[in-house]
Structures are given as C-alpha cells and as structure tokens.
C-alpha cells in the first residue's frame with residue numbers, strides 16, 4: 063500500500079495561520095512507521111488528514127490501492143456505556159478477526175475485566191481495549207495517535223511487538239513523542255518539523271513557544287539503528 067500526501071495545505075477554521083502549507087510525503091507500506099515531532103507540530107492533525115477525518119483546503123491524500131480503510135485511533139476515545147466492554151468488542155469486531163481478539167487478550171488485556179463498563183476502567187486499560195477495538199476491524203492502514211500513552215512501558219512494548227508481527231502485511235503509522243522507544247520497531251521515521259511560515263512564527267511568539275523550525279531528535283542513536291529518517295515540513 064502506498065499512501066501519499068501531495069501539496070497539503072491546512073489551517074483550522076477561525077485560525078489566521080496555516081498549519082501545513084504544501085506538505086508532501088509518501089509512506090511506502092506495508093510495515094510499521096512512526097511519526098514524531100514536538101508538541102503542537104501538527105502530528106494529530108496530519109493523522110486526521112491522512113485518515114480523511116479533516117479535509118485540507120488544497121492538496122490530495124491518495125492511497126493505492128484505493129480499497130481498504132485507513133483508521134485513526136487516539137487515547138481519548140470512549141466506548142458506549144450501555145454495554146460491557148466485551149459486548150462492544152464483539153459487536154464491532156469483524157467475525158474473521160475474532161482469533162486476533164483472543165490472541166490480543168493474552169498480551170494486552172490479561173488483567174482487564176472485559177465484563178465491566180468502559181467508564182470503570184483505568185486510563186491504561188481504556189487505551190488497551192480501545193486498541194483491541196481497532197485491531198479487530200479490517201483496515202489497510204491504522205494510525206495510532208499516542209493511543210497507548212497511559213499503558214506501562216513493558217506492556218506497551220509487548221503490544222507493539224504483537225502489532226508488528228500480526229499486522230506485517232498492513233501499514234501502521236504510530237504517532238509518538240518518544241522517538242527512541244518506537245525507533246526499533248520502525249521501518250522508517252517521519253519527523254514532522256514545525257512550519258516556518260510567517261503566520262505560524264507570529265503564533266509561536268504569542269503562545270511563547272519555541273520558534274525552532276526543526277524538532278530536535280537524537281540523530282546518532284537512530285542512525286546507529288540503521289533506520290531511515292525522513293524530515294517533512296512545509
């Protein structure tokens with residue numbers, strides 16, 4: 063699967079500034095990819111644009127082959143409260159993927175009582191059942207936006223290993239602040255630099271943010287691992 067963004071221009075309505083201006087890059091799936099960048103660089107926004115949740119004012123997102131959905135998951139999602147977590151997972155999971163749920167239960171859900179309501183779970187448990195809900199659907203590309211941010215490190219690592227192994231024929235885009243943590247899983251890392259257009263510079267000043275256009279990352283550590291890093295910017 064090839065997912066390409068070409069000439070993406072996007073600004074939030076009512077905002078005077080553009081978050082992306084003529085942004086282009088290509089993800090050559092399948093495989094596990096990471097999108098990394100400083101807070102506020104626009105990672106979530108880009109994830110939503112790739113998944114078709116947000117529409118750019120100019121430019122195009124193209125997936126080849128076109129069939130097969132791109133799903134976007136994040137850490138603040140909710141399940142309905144009128145049914146148990148298990149009932150909901152049964153309802154939304156694709157029948158052919160039930161075996162994945164059974165496998166995932168052993169590594170990501172072993173300590174979670176699936177008969178409970180979502181609201182009664184801890185934040186990390188919520189993150190894990192939410193990921194299960196996506197992994198058991200059909201997708202060509204899954205964007206995981208900090209969706210395991212409240213899960214402890216060893217469990218997160220187990221889950222990422224599981225995803226990498228079981229979904230090696232799909233494209234996973236993992237959005238994270240922790241580049242080193244995800245580097246070893248990744249075929250390629252995309253570094254989203256902060257945009258440098260004048261409207262955004264003004265905004266950074268107002269918000270008291272660092273104006274540095276490039277986001278710092280430990281280049282030598284990543285190079286040692288032999289992972290390809292692509293900087294994307296507008």
Ligand SMILES: Nc1ncnc2c1ncn2[C@@H]1O[C@H](COP(=O)(O)OP(=O)(O)OP(=O)(O)O)[C@@H](O)[C@H]1O
Pocket residue numbers: 074077081099100101102103104105106107108239
């Ligand atoms: N709904 C919105 N309306 C207006 N501005 C928004 C909206 N959502 C995000 N923004 C702004 O767009 C910029 C990019 O936000 P985004 O959430 O995409 O960044 P991010 O890189 O994912 O950040 P973080 O790592 O902190 O989650 C920020 O300056 C944010 O304030």
